[in-house]
Amino acid sequence: MPTTFQLTIDCADPGPLVAFWSRALGYEPEAPPAGFPSWRAYWLSIGVPEEELGEGDCADSLVDPDGRGPRVWFQQVPEGKTVKNRLHLDLRVSGGREVPLETRRARVEAEVARLEAAGAECADVLAEPGQDHFAAMLRDPEGNEFCVC
Structure with missing residues:
Protein backbone atom coordinates (compact mmCIF):
# COMPACT_ATOMS: atom_id res chain seq x y z
CA MET A 1 0.00 0.00 0.00
CA VAL A 77 7.07 29.56 11.98
CA PRO A 78 8.91 32.52 13.54
CA GLU A 79 11.83 32.64 11.09
CA GLY A 80 11.50 34.06 7.58
CA LYS A 81 12.52 32.45 4.30
CA THR A 82 16.20 33.10 3.63
CA VAL A 83 17.35 30.84 0.77
CA LYS A 84 16.08 29.09 -2.34
CA ASN A 85 13.61 26.26 -1.76
CA ARG A 86 15.06 22.76 -1.82
CA LEU A 87 11.65 21.45 -2.90
CA HIS A 88 9.16 23.24 -5.12
CA LEU A 89 5.92 22.59 -6.96
CA ASP A 90 5.66 22.37 -10.74
CA LEU A 91 2.17 23.40 -11.84
CA ARG A 92 1.76 21.46 -15.08
CA VAL A 93 -0.65 23.36 -17.31
CA SER A 94 0.90 23.10 -20.78
CA GLY A 95 -0.47 19.72 -21.81
CA GLY A 96 2.89 18.00 -22.26
CA ARG A 97 5.26 17.39 -25.13
CA GLU A 98 2.52 16.08 -27.44
CA VAL A 99 1.17 19.67 -27.62
CA PRO A 100 2.91 22.11 -30.00
CA LEU A 101 5.41 24.41 -28.27
CA GLU A 102 3.54 27.61 -29.14
CA THR A 103 0.33 26.22 -27.61
CA ARG A 104 2.23 25.16 -24.48
CA ARG A 105 3.82 28.60 -24.29
CA ALA A 106 0.43 30.34 -24.55
CA ARG A 107 -1.02 28.12 -21.81
CA VAL A 108 1.92 28.78 -19.49
CA GLU A 109 1.78 32.54 -20.14
CA ALA A 110 -1.97 32.60 -19.45
CA GLU A 111 -1.49 30.74 -16.15
CA VAL A 112 1.39 33.03 -15.16
CA ALA A 113 -0.84 36.06 -15.77
CA ARG A 114 -3.65 34.50 -13.67
CA LEU A 115 -1.27 33.72 -10.82
CA GLU A 116 0.33 37.18 -10.93
CA ALA A 117 -3.16 38.64 -10.55
CA ALA A 118 -3.58 36.40 -7.47
CA GLY A 119 -0.36 37.69 -5.88
CA ALA A 120 2.53 35.74 -7.44
CA GLU A 121 5.65 37.35 -8.87
CA CYS A 122 7.31 36.03 -12.03
CA ALA A 123 11.02 35.61 -11.29
CA ASP A 124 12.28 33.99 -14.50
CA VAL A 125 11.17 32.61 -17.84
CA LEU A 126 12.78 29.32 -18.76
CA ALA A 127 13.09 29.22 -22.55
CA GLU A 128 16.09 28.67 -24.77
CA PRO A 129 16.07 29.14 -28.54
CA GLY A 130 15.98 25.78 -30.27
CA GLN A 131 14.80 23.96 -27.14
CA ASP A 132 11.38 22.30 -27.03
CA HIS A 133 10.64 23.70 -23.57
CA PHE A 134 8.89 26.71 -22.06
CA ALA A 135 8.27 27.33 -18.36
CA ALA A 136 8.26 30.14 -15.82
CA MET A 137 9.57 30.33 -12.27
CA LEU A 138 7.35 32.32 -9.91
CA ARG A 139 7.25 33.23 -6.22
CA ASP A 140 4.17 33.04 -4.03
CA PRO A 141 3.26 35.95 -1.69
CA GLU A 142 5.94 34.86 0.84
CA GLY A 143 8.65 34.28 -1.76
CA ASN A 144 8.43 30.49 -2.10
CA GLU A 145 9.51 29.43 -5.58
CA PHE A 146 7.37 27.30 -7.89
CA CYS A 147 7.27 26.64 -11.62
CA VAL A 148 4.53 26.76 -14.22
CA CYS A 149 5.26 24.40 -17.07
Whole structure:
Protein backbone atom coordinates (compact mmCIF):
# COMPACT_ATOMS: atom_id res chain seq x y z
CA MET A 1 0.00 0.00 0.00
CA PRO A 2 1.45 3.43 -0.90
CA THR A 3 2.20 5.92 1.84
CA THR A 4 0.02 9.02 1.89
CA PHE A 5 1.62 12.39 2.60
CA GLN A 6 0.87 16.04 3.10
CA LEU A 7 2.96 18.89 1.80
CA THR A 8 3.99 21.25 4.62
CA ILE A 9 5.07 24.80 3.80
CA ASP A 10 6.66 26.94 6.52
CA CYS A 11 5.36 30.51 6.51
CA ALA A 12 4.95 33.69 8.52
CA ASP A 13 1.19 34.00 7.95
CA PRO A 14 -0.95 31.09 6.70
CA GLY A 15 -3.93 33.26 5.69
CA PRO A 16 -2.54 34.85 2.51
CA LEU A 17 -0.92 31.58 1.43
CA VAL A 18 -4.16 29.63 1.92
CA ALA A 19 -5.93 32.23 -0.24
CA PHE A 20 -3.22 32.23 -2.92
CA TRP A 21 -2.65 28.48 -3.16
CA SER A 22 -6.37 27.67 -3.13
CA ARG A 23 -6.66 29.80 -6.29
CA ALA A 24 -3.45 28.40 -7.79
CA LEU A 25 -4.31 24.72 -7.24
CA GLY A 26 -8.12 24.73 -7.27
CA TYR A 27 -8.00 23.38 -3.70
CA GLU A 28 -10.32 24.36 -0.84
CA PRO A 29 -9.52 25.52 2.69
CA GLU A 30 -9.88 22.49 4.94
CA ALA A 31 -12.83 22.59 7.33
CA PRO A 32 -12.00 22.15 11.02
CA PRO A 33 -12.49 18.67 12.51
CA ALA A 34 -16.06 17.66 13.32
CA GLY A 35 -17.35 19.19 16.52
CA PHE A 36 -15.09 22.27 16.37
CA PRO A 37 -16.24 25.71 15.17
CA SER A 38 -12.72 26.65 14.03
CA TRP A 39 -9.18 25.38 13.63
CA ARG A 40 -8.13 27.60 16.54
CA ALA A 41 -10.65 25.88 18.81
CA TYR A 42 -9.37 22.48 17.66
CA TRP A 43 -5.67 23.36 18.18
CA LEU A 44 -6.41 24.72 21.65
CA SER A 45 -8.39 21.57 22.53
CA ILE A 46 -5.40 19.34 21.83
CA GLY A 47 -3.06 21.47 23.92
CA VAL A 48 -1.31 23.73 21.40
CA PRO A 49 -0.30 26.85 23.39
CA GLU A 50 -2.18 29.98 22.35
CA GLU A 51 1.08 31.89 21.75
CA GLU A 52 1.98 29.38 19.02
CA LEU A 53 -1.26 29.96 17.13
CA GLY A 54 -0.63 33.50 15.95
CA GLU A 55 -3.40 35.93 15.13
CA GLY A 56 -6.73 35.22 13.50
CA ASP A 57 -8.84 32.15 13.13
CA CYS A 58 -8.46 31.14 9.49
CA ALA A 59 -7.84 27.71 8.01
CA ASP A 60 -4.17 26.81 7.73
CA SER A 61 -4.55 23.89 5.35
CA LEU A 62 -5.93 23.07 1.91
CA VAL A 63 -7.45 19.90 0.50
CA ASP A 64 -8.18 18.70 -3.01
CA PRO A 65 -11.97 18.81 -3.40
CA ASP A 66 -11.75 15.62 -5.50
CA GLY A 67 -9.67 13.84 -2.83
CA ARG A 68 -6.84 12.92 -5.22
CA GLY A 69 -4.04 15.32 -4.31
CA PRO A 70 -2.19 15.69 -1.03
CA ARG A 71 -3.27 17.94 1.82
CA VAL A 72 -1.24 21.15 2.02
CA TRP A 73 -0.52 22.58 5.48
CA PHE A 74 0.90 26.06 6.01
CA GLN A 75 2.86 25.84 9.24
CA GLN A 76 3.43 29.18 10.91
CA VAL A 77 7.07 29.56 11.98
CA PRO A 78 8.91 32.52 13.54
CA GLU A 79 11.83 32.64 11.09
CA GLY A 80 11.50 34.06 7.58
CA LYS A 81 12.52 32.45 4.30
CA THR A 82 16.20 33.10 3.63
CA VAL A 83 17.35 30.84 0.77
CA LYS A 84 16.08 29.09 -2.34
CA ASN A 85 13.61 26.26 -1.76
CA ARG A 86 15.06 22.76 -1.82
CA LEU A 87 11.65 21.45 -2.90
CA HIS A 88 9.16 23.24 -5.12
CA LEU A 89 5.92 22.59 -6.96
CA ASP A 90 5.66 22.37 -10.74
CA LEU A 91 2.17 23.40 -11.84
CA ARG A 92 1.76 21.46 -15.08
CA VAL A 93 -0.65 23.36 -17.31
CA SER A 94 0.90 23.10 -20.78
CA GLY A 95 -0.47 19.72 -21.81
CA GLY A 96 2.89 18.00 -22.26
CA ARG A 97 5.26 17.39 -25.13
CA GLU A 98 2.52 16.08 -27.44
CA VAL A 99 1.17 19.67 -27.62
CA PRO A 100 2.91 22.11 -30.00
CA LEU A 101 5.41 24.41 -28.27
CA GLU A 102 3.54 27.61 -29.14
CA THR A 103 0.33 26.22 -27.61
CA ARG A 104 2.23 25.16 -24.48
CA ARG A 105 3.82 28.60 -24.29
CA ALA A 106 0.43 30.34 -24.55
CA ARG A 107 -1.02 28.12 -21.81
CA VAL A 108 1.92 28.78 -19.49
CA GLU A 109 1.78 32.54 -20.14
CA ALA A 110 -1.97 32.60 -19.45
CA GLU A 111 -1.49 30.74 -16.15
CA VAL A 112 1.39 33.03 -15.16
CA ALA A 113 -0.84 36.06 -15.77
CA ARG A 114 -3.65 34.50 -13.67
CA LEU A 115 -1.27 33.72 -10.82
CA GLU A 116 0.33 37.18 -10.93
CA ALA A 117 -3.16 38.64 -10.55
CA ALA A 118 -3.58 36.40 -7.47
CA GLY A 119 -0.36 37.69 -5.88
CA ALA A 120 2.53 35.74 -7.44
CA GLU A 121 5.65 37.35 -8.87
CA CYS A 122 7.31 36.03 -12.03
CA ALA A 123 11.02 35.61 -11.29
CA ASP A 124 12.28 33.99 -14.50
CA VAL A 125 11.17 32.61 -17.84
CA LEU A 126 12.78 29.32 -18.76
CA ALA A 127 13.09 29.22 -22.55
CA GLU A 128 16.09 28.67 -24.77
CA PRO A 129 16.07 29.14 -28.54
CA GLY A 130 15.98 25.78 -30.27
CA GLN A 131 14.80 23.96 -27.14
CA ASP A 132 11.38 22.30 -27.03
CA HIS A 133 10.64 23.70 -23.57
CA PHE A 134 8.89 26.71 -22.06
CA ALA A 135 8.27 27.33 -18.36
CA ALA A 136 8.26 30.14 -15.82
CA MET A 137 9.57 30.33 -12.27
CA LEU A 138 7.35 32.32 -9.91
CA ARG A 139 7.25 33.23 -6.22
CA ASP A 140 4.17 33.04 -4.03
CA PRO A 141 3.26 35.95 -1.69
CA GLU A 142 5.94 34.86 0.84
CA GLY A 143 8.65 34.28 -1.76
CA ASN A 144 8.43 30.49 -2.10
CA GLU A 145 9.51 29.43 -5.58
CA PHE A 146 7.37 27.30 -7.89
CA CYS A 147 7.27 26.64 -11.62
CA VAL A 148 4.53 26.76 -14.22
CA CYS A 149 5.26 24.40 -17.07
